[in-house]
Amino acid sequence: MAEEQKRKRPxxxxxxxxxxxxxxxxxxxxxxxxxxxxxxxxxQASRPEFQPDKQQSSLSRLLHFTKQQRMSLLRxxxxxxTCVLCLVAQDCIMSRIKLFGATxxxxxxxxxxxxxxxxxETGSIFAxxxxxxxxxSGSAPGAYCVALITVPTMLCGLFxxxxxxxxxxxxLLCSAIAIAVYELGLFAIxxxxxxxxxxxxxxxxxxxxxxxxxxxxxxxxxxxxxxIGGHIWxx
Amino acid sequence: MKRLFNTKLRxxxxxxxxxxxxxxxxxxxxxxxxxxLLVQGALTPFRAVAxxxxxxxxxxxxxxxxxxxxxxxxxxxxxxxAEMEDTTRQAAATSRENExxxxxxxxLTTHESYVMTDAYIIGWSSTDFTxxxxxxxxxxxxxxxxxxxxxxxxxxxxxxxxxxPNYAEVKTVLDSTLEISSTISASxxxxxxxxxxxxGNDKLLRMNYLPSAAIIRNSQQVVTSGSTVYPxxxxxxxxxxxxxxxxxxxxxxxxxxxADIDALEQIFIITQYTTDTGSTAATTPTTADDAAETTAxxxxxxx
Numbered sequence: 001m002a003e004e005q006k007r008k009r010p011x012x013x014x015x016x017x018x019x020x021x022x023x024x025x026x027x028x029x030x031x032x033x034x035x036x037x038x039x040x041x042x043x044q045a046s047r048p049e050f051q052p053d054k055q056q057s058s059l060s061r062l063l064h065f066t067k068q069q070r071m072s073l074l075r076x077x078x079x080x081x082t083c084v085l086c087l088v089a090q091d092c093i094m095s096r097i098k099l100f101g102a103t104x105x106x107x108x109x110x111x112x113x114x115x116x117x118x119x120x121e122t123g124s125i126f127a128x129x130x131x132x133x134x135x136x137s138g139s140a141p142g143a144y145c146v147a148l149i150t151v152p153t154m155l156c157g158l159f160x161x162x163x164x165x166x167x168x169x170x171x172l173l174c175s176a177i178a179i180a181v182y183e184l185g186l187f188a189i190x191x192x193x194x195x196x197x198x199x200x201x202x203x204x205x206x207x208x209x210x211x212x213x214x215x216x217x218x219x220x221x222x223x224x225x226x227x228i229g230g231h232i233w234x235x
Numbered sequence: 236m237k238r239l240f241n242t243k244l245r246x247x248x249x250x251x252x253x254x255x256x257x258x259x260x261x262x263x264x265x266x267x268x269x270x271x272l273l274v275q276g277a278l279t280p281f282r283a284v285a286x287x288x289x290x291x292x293x294x295x296x297x298x299x300x301x302x303x304x305x306x307x308x309x310x311x312x313x314x315x316x317a318e319m320e321d322t323t324r325q326a327a328a329t330s331r332e333n334e335x336x337x338x339x340x341x342x343l344t345t346h347e348s349y350v351m352t353d354a355y356i357i358g359w360s361s362t363d364f365t366x367x368x369x370x371x372x373x374x375x376x377x378x379x380x381x382x383x384x385x386x387x388x389x390x391x392x393x394x395x396x397x398x399x400p401n402y403a404e405v406k407t408v409l410d411s412t413l414e415i416s417s418t419i420s421a422s423x424x425x426x427x428x429x430x431x432x433x434x435g436n437d438k439l440l441r442m443n444y445l446p447s448a449a450i451i452r453n454s455q456q457v458v459t460s461g462s463t464v465y466p467x468x469x470x471x472x473x474x475x476x477x478x479x480x481x482x483x484x485x486x487x488x489x490x491x492x493x494a495d496i497d498a499l500e501q502i503f504i505i506t507q508y509t510t511d512t513g514s515t516a517a518t519t520p521t522t523a524d525d526a527a528e529t530t531a532x533x534x535x536x537x538x
Contacts, residue, residue, distance in 0.1 A: 092285035095361035143258035150251035
């Protein structure tokens with residue numbers, strides 16, 4: 001063993017001879033590195049030190065979405081489409097079906113449900129934008145529906161967020177309160193403007209009731225769409 | 236709750252109230268804004284498809300489940316047609332007599348000719364206090380605001396109140412805010428007809444401002460008096476009830492609308508109408524209204 005170690009161990013004289021070879025290699029490497037560093041320095045020197053972010057990005061960059069963003073976009077597209085379909089269904093089908101002289105308010109129910117599902121801030125912004133579109137669709141009774149939809153969405157959302165945990169029951173209950181407030185507000189404004197009379201109150205109440213009943217299956221659909229891309233609920 | 240009501244929510248609340256106020260002002264200034272045209276124009280194809288599908292389903296349903304009812308209705312209608320044919324024969328004789336008398340008395344004759352555009356209903360209002368229909372034709376088909384909508388039989392449906400390139404909104408006779416100057420054809424009494432919603436009759440019309448001495452009978456037909464908007468002689472409805480106003484100085488009549496608004500699928504918009512005065516050459520009367528007053532028979536029958 002000792003002999004083998006002696007063979008492997010280089011003699012002290014050979015150690016002195018090997019060092020200059022290594023130094024030569026290091027020098028070559030350092031020359032290359034220095035040249036690279038110098039080149040990079042020159043390139044950097046030619047450019048200004050501070051470079052602002054690009055104002056215009058390429059089309060491919062603009063269209064690039066992460067998976068989360070794609071899912072979020074899909075979710076919103078589907079939610080808006082659901083609201084539009086509910087609005088069309090109300091105008092073309094539900095308005096012709098009258099039970100005890102009252103019909104439903106499917107478009108408003110869909111907007112309130114989405115608003116409630118998306119949380120107070122996002123939900124309120126959605127309710128505001130959706131109610132403006134609803135007004136311009138010609139189905140709304142008047143401009144006051146913008147405030148009548150946005151304010152109950154915001155207040156009921158806040159109330160639920162403060163006192164109840166997020167569950168199907170609490171969401172449906174708050175949406176039901178919101179639509180009842182909407183119909184009550186609509187009735188009050190109509191009476192104030194002389195468009196209706198007190199005896200019509202039961203019809204408004206029935207409209208709210210029918211809409212609440214329709215909210216139950218509608219909530220299941222909107223909840224499923226809302227789950228696309230995972231829960232983003234933050235309270 | 237106070238802590239949750241943060242600045243962002245306060246801003247949204249203020250924006251919502253400001254938008255409401257701005258839109259209220261805008262709707263008072265104009266009834267045709269660009270967002271209106273965009274949103275309603277985009278929704279019109281969806282509404283047209285949905286209504287078409289609904290009508291098809293309804294037709295199949297009626298065919299399958301209401302066949303016997305339709306058969307019975309057909310029999311009733313056949314009897315009505317026979318009755319009406321008899322009335323038409325009598326009317327033709329009366330008309331000839333009328334022409335002879337007109338010529339004898341040198342009265343002017345008036346002929347009204349209409350240009351109509353057909354349209355399908357694609358939307359119904361669902362608010363309790365409004366009664367508005369949306370149709371699938373607009374300015375592209377020559378329809379404009381304040382044009383009269385009628386059924387194929389000349390029964391008044393309503394008035395065009397808003398119009399876009401491919402849609403128009405028609406306020407029906409059942410809407411309380413629409414008033415039509417009308418005449419009870421049998422007696423010649425004039426009054427204003429509007430929807431009876433505000434007086435608790437949401438399916439009936441109410442004819443106001445009738446003279447307190449007027450003799451009104453059930454089933455009497457009420458027609459338009461004629462104006463710049465409504466041609467003369469369009470059927471509005473028939474009397475079902477009458478009574479005194481609370482003030483006691485005037486009478487009112489409740490009318491059943493001639494057009495079955497809820498069952499309508501297709502309506503016609505009178506895009507042009509002209510009133511030609513005949514050449515029977517006379518000194519009096521000179522206007523169509525005068526002629527109407529002259530020719531309207533005074534009803535002296537007891538109720």
